[in-house]
Amino acid sequence: MASNDAGKTIRAWEDDPGAPPNNRTPIPRPLPEMDRKPLSVGIRGAVPAAGSDAVGSAEFRYWTAAEALRRGADLWGAVVPNTTSWHSTVGPVLLAGLDEGRDFNAFYDRHGLSFFHGTAAGVTVFSGESADVVCHELGHAVLDAIRPQLWDTASAEVAAFHESFGDMSALLSALQLDSFRNKVLMETGGGLSQSSSLSRLAEQLGWAIRQRAPQAVDPDCLRNAANDFFYHDPVTLRSNAPASQLSSEPHSFSRVFTGAFLRILAGIFQAQQTSDSAGLDQASADAGQLLVHAILEAPVVPGYYSQVAAHMIAADDALFNGRYGPALRSAFVRHGVLSPVAATSLTSEEIAPHRDAMAAAATPGVQPALPEIRISGEQYGITGSFTVQVPGQPARFRVAGAAPDIGSLEPGNGERVATSFVEDLFRQGRVQVATAMRTAVALVDEQTVKTHEITEQNGAQRLIRRLFD
Numbered sequence: 001m002a003s004n005d006a007g008k009t010i011r012a013w014e015d016d017p018g019a020p021p022n023n024r025t026p027i028p029r030p031l032p033e034m035d036r037k038p039l040s041v042g043i044r045g046a047v048p049a050a051g052s053d054a055v056g057s058a059e060f061r062y063w064t065a066a067e068a069l070r071r072g073a074d075l076w077g078a079v080v081p082n083t084t085s086w087h088s089t090v091g092p093v094l095l096a097g098l099d100e101g102r103d104f105n106a107f108y109d110r111h112g113l114s115f116f117h118g119t120a121a122g123v124t125v126f127s128g129e130s131a132d133v134v135c136h137e138l139g140h141a142v143l144d145a146i147r148p149q150l151w152d153t154a155s156a157e158v159a160a161f162h163e164s165f166g167d168m169s170a171l172l173s174a175l176q177l178d179s180f181r182n183k184v185l186m187e188t189g190g191g192l193s194q195s196s197s198l199s200r201l202a203e204q205l206g207w208a209i210r211q212r213a214p215q216a217v218d219p220d221c222l223r224n225a226a227n228d229f230f231y232h233d234p235v236t237l238r239s240n241a242p243a244s245q246l247s248s249e250p251h252s253f254s255r256v257f258t259g260a261f262l263r264i265l266a267g268i269f270q271a272q273q274t275s276d277s278a279g280l281d282q283a284s285a286d287a288g289q290l291l292v293h294a295i296l297e298a299p300v301v302p303g304y305y306s307q308v309a310a311h312m313i314a315a316d317d318a319l320f321n322g323r324y325g326p327a328l329r330s331a332f333v334r335h336g337v338l339s340p341v342a343a344t345s346l347t348s349e350e351i352a353p354h355r356d357a358m359a360a361a362a363t364p365g366v367q368p369a370l371p372e373i374r375i376s377g378e379q380y381g382i383t384g385s386f387t388v389q390v391p392g393q394p395a396r397f398r399v400a401g402a403a404p405d406i407g408s409l410e411p412g413n414g415e416r417v418a419t420s421f422v423e424d425l426f427r428q429g430r431v432q433v434a435t436a437m438r439t440a441v442a443l444v445d446e447q448t449v450k451t452h453e454i455t456e457q458n459g460a461q462r463l464i465r466r467l468f469d
Contacts, residue, residue, distance in 0.1 A: 008030075008031040008050040008051070009028045009029060009030060009031060009050070009051075010028075010029055010031055010032075010050055010051070010053050010063035010064075010066075010067060011026035011027065011028055011029070011053050011055075011060065011063065011064070012026055012027065012029045012063060012064040012067040012068065012131070013026055013027075013064050013068075013129070013130070013131055014027055014131065014174060014177055014179060014180045014183075015130075015131050015132050015170070015174040015180060015197065015198075016130045016131060016132045016133075016201075016202060016203050016204055017129055017130060017203075017204045018203050018204055019203045019204055019206070019207035019220075019221075020121075020123050020204075020207065022204070026053075026055060026060075026064065027177070027179055029067045031050050032063075032066045032067050032069070032070035032071075033070065034066060034069070034070060035093070036070070036073070036074070036077075037077070038077050038080070038082060038083075038084055038085065039073040039074075039076060039077045039080075039084070039085075039086070039094070039142070039145075040073075040092060040093045040094070041066075041069040041070060041073050041093065041094045041095075041096070041138075042093045042094070042095045042096070043062060043065060043066055043069070043095065043096050043097075043098060044095050044096065044097045044098075044112075045062075045098075047062075048062050048063070050063070060129075061098060061126055061128060061129045062098065064129055064131065065096065065098055065115070065128045065129065065134050067131070068130075068131035068134040068135055068138075068173065069094075069096060069134055069135075069138060071131070071135070071173050071176050071177075072134070072135040072138040072139070072142075072169060072173040073094075073138065073142075074176070075169075075172055075173050075176055075288065076138075076139075076142045076169070076288070076292075078285075079285075079288050079289050079292045080142070080145070080146050080292055081146070081296075081362075081364050083364045084145055084146060084364070085145065086141060086145050087110055087141070087144050087145055087148060089110045089111060090110060090111060090112065090141065094112060094113065094138070094141050095112040095113070096112060096113040096114070096115065096128065096134070096137075097112065097113070097114050097115065098115050098126070098128040099115065099116065099117055099126065099128070100114040100115065100116055101116055101117075102116060102117060102118055103116040103117075103118055103449075104116070104118045104120075104125065104127065104205060104208050104209050104212075105127065105449065105469055106127040106128065106133050106134075106136075106137050106469065107137065107449075107467045107468060107469035108137045108138075108140035108141050108144070108467060108468050109466060109467035109468075110144065110151070110467075113134075113137045113138065113141065115127045115128030115133070115134070115137075116128075118208060120207075120208040120209075120211035120212060121211050123208070125204055125205060125207075125208040127205055129204075130202055130204055130205060131170070131173065131174065132170040132174070132201045132202045132203075132222075133170075133202050133205055135166075135169050135170040135173035135174075136166035136167060136169060136170045136201070136202070137166065137468075138169060138173075139165050139166035139167075139168065139169025139170070140162060140165070140166050140468045142165075142169065143162055143165045143166075143295065146292065146295060146296060147295050147296065147367075148367065149300055149367050149369075149370060150162060150300065151465050152388075152389045152463075152464055152465050153300055153370060153389050153390075153391050154388040154389055154390060154391075154417070154418035154419075154421040154422055154463065155300075155302065155304065155390075155391045155417050155418065155421055156234035156235070156248040156249075156250060156253060156417070156420065156421050156424060157234055157253070157302070157303070157304045157305055157391075157417070158300065158304050158391055159250040159421070159468075160234070160250040160251075160252075160253035160254040160256075160257070161254070161257060161304055161305065161308065162250070162254075162468055163250045163251050163253075163254035163468070164254035164255075164256075164257040164258045164261070165291075165295075166254075166468070167201055167223060167225060167254060167258045168258060168261050168291065170201055170202075171198060171199075171201070171225060171258075171261075171262070171265070172284050172287065172288050174197075174198060175198070175280060175281065175284040176281075176284075178277050178281075180197070180198075181277040181280045181281060182277050183197060184196055184197055184198045184280070185275075185276070185277065185280065190269070190270075190275050191266065192262065192265055192266035192269055192280075193226060193262055193263045193266040194226055195220075195224055195226040196226070198225075198262075199224050199225040199226035199262055200218075200220055200221035200224050200225075200226075201221055201222050201223050201224070201225065202221060202222035202223070203220065203221040203222070205222050206218060206220070206221040206222035206223075209222070215242035215243060215244070216242070216243060217243050218243050223243075223251070223254075223255055223258070225255075225258045225259060225261070225262040226259070226262060227255050227258075227259040228259065228335075229246050229255045229256045229259055229335065230246075230256070230335055230336040230402070231256050231305065231335060231336030231337050231401040231402060231409075232246060232336075232401075232404075233401070233409055233412060234248035234253050234420075235248070235412055235416060235417060235420040237253070239423075239424040239427045239428060240252075240427075240428065248420075248424055249424070249428065256305070256335050256336070256337065257305055257308075257335075257337060259335050260309075260331045260332050260334065260335040260337050261287070261291075261331070263327075263330070263331035263334060263335070264287060264312075264324075264327050264328055264331045264332075265283060265284065265287050266327075267324065267326065267327020267328070267330065267331060268283040268286055268287050268324050268327050269283040270327070271283075271323060271324060271327065286320065286324070289315075289319065290312045290315045290316055290319070290324070290328075291312065293311070293312075293315035293318075293319065293362065294308050294309075294311035294312040294314075294315055295308065295311075296361065296362035297311045297314070297315070297358040297359075297361045297362045297396075298310070298311040298396070299361075299393035299394060299395060299396055300370055300391045300392075300393045301391055301392075301393055301394075301395045301411065301414075302391050302411045302412045302413060302414055302416075302417045303395075303399075303400050303401060303409075303411035303412075304391060305337045305401060306337060306338055306342065306399045306400050306401050306411075307395060307396065307397065307399065309328070309332045309337045309338050309399070310338070310342070310346055310396070310397040310399045311358070311396075311397075312328055313325060313328050313329065313332075313343075313346045313351075314346065314351045314354070314355075314358065314397075316328060317348055317351050318351075318355065322348065329343040329344070329346075333402070336401050336402035337401055337402075338399055338400075338401065338402070339399075339400060339401060339402040339403065339407055339408040339409070340402070341407060341408060342398075342399035342400055342401075342408055343399075345397075345398070345399065346397065346399070350397075354396055354397070357396065358396070368393075370389045370390060370391065370392055370393065371389075371390045371392040371414065372387045372388060372389055372390060373387065373388060373390050373414075373415050373418060373419075374386070374387050375387070375388060375418075375419060375422055375463075377437075377454075377461070378439075380426050380431075380433075380442070380443050381433075381438060381439045381440075381441045381442030381443050381444075382433055382437055382438065382439065382442065382454060382461075383437050383438070383439060384437075384461055385461065386454050386460075386461040386462055386463050387460065387461070387462045387463070388418050388421075388422060388462075388463045389418075390414040390415060390417070390418045391414050391417055391418070392414035395411075422463065425451070425452055425463075426443050428448065429443075429445025429447070429448035430448060430449070430450055430451045430452055431450060431452045431453065431454060431463070432450035432452070432453035432454070432466065433453070433454050434453075434454070434455075437454055437461065449467075449469050450466060451465060451466055451467055451468070451469060452464065452465055452466060453466050
């Protein structure tokens with residue numbers, strides 16, 4: 001912003017407008033400096049005057065979205081490598097479109113962020129008005145900036161982690177506000193793992209979707225991080241299920257890792273010297289730091305959740321001398337992300353030989369390409385075959401999620417994980433296929449958002465991701 005705007009304030013929602021009838025009050029916030037480095041953000045269109053922000057107006061929606069973008073970008077900008085920039089197709093500034101049409105949705109597509117509006121029960125909802133939604137989509141862009149390998153990986157677990165990172169981004173971004181931290185502490189009495197304003201994500205958008213599809217989202221929000229979902233191999237799960245059940249659909253399966261992360265945050269907070277707003281601020285900073293270190297270092301494998309979990313424990317060993325180990329191990333075991341034997345195997349002695357390799361993996365630079373397999377297109381009504389990217393890097397730690405009865409699940413192989421993911425995409429109608437590539441029996445669903453497409457690259461057909469919605 002120009003220097004003559006210094007000291008001006010706008011009004012913004014702390015996390016979400018809330019489900020109707022909304023009686024929340026926006027809070028005053030400093031005018032956001034959108035071009036701040038390393039993660040510059042912006043909004044397409046004209047910039048309204050600061051102060052022209054009556055609730056319900058386009059100006060208010062602009063400033064509350066701008067404040068959320070800046071808040072989230074500052075959160076992650078403080079912990080990602082200092083050379084981090086947006087994906088090359090995004091450019092130097094991540095731009096958002098606040099009203100790209102009619103839909104109860106939002107997405108990141110490696111060009112920018114897109115938000116929409118829709119009407120339910122006579123109420124018009126703008127997804128870009130919610131800081132939860134804005135910071136979730138920003139999270140996709142941040143994760144793509146630091147770990148672009150995940151973008152095209154054919155894995156329900158990798159895709160679900162992308163969605164979980166978006167939700168963790170919303171949680172941690174809300175905790176950047178002292179007023180919100182104090183509110184959550186009052187609500188929970190310091191027990192952060194219970195359902196609260198912190199855990200209930202995107203309440204307004206969840207309400208709007210629930211008016212049309214009551215079983216599609218949680219009863220009090222879009223997704224609640226305070227949950228008891230337990231890990232299953234996503235290959236064995238249904239491709240769709242009501243919100244009360246777990247499925248391999250990425251938003252649904254994301255709740256396993258997000259639930260564990262909320263418990264981790266609660267445990268880290270309990271380990272602080274003070275149980276006040278300052279202690280919660282420190283806890284959120286430490287949790288974000290552990291998460292980013294793990295993402296940079298964890299190999300892309302079929303059991304991706306367990307590798308990220310193991311690397312968070314390893315990061316705690318390196319950064320905090322194991323201070324948060326009990327919180328990490330108990331939360332990951334509680335949600336089955338790690339089996340008990342896997343969690344207890346991650347001792348300092350087990351971690352130490354891998355420290356150089358982890359440091360090398362986290363060094364900014366060109367990341368190695370993942371292997372690919374070829375899948376026959378005939379079974380999906382597509383001419384010829386196409387290639388997909390497989391989660392096939394060597395696992396660093398011998399860890400796995402919990403089996404339903406005793407011990408650990410044996411991680412599946414990358415080819416099975418990838419083919420299962422592709423099958424799910426076609427079952428859900430998520431793949432765009434050009435007319436020229438379709439046979440007479442092609443599986444075509446024109447009513448769903450297409451997250452993937454079959455495209456031709458260098459004379460061969462390949463499945464690539466278009467967006468995270």
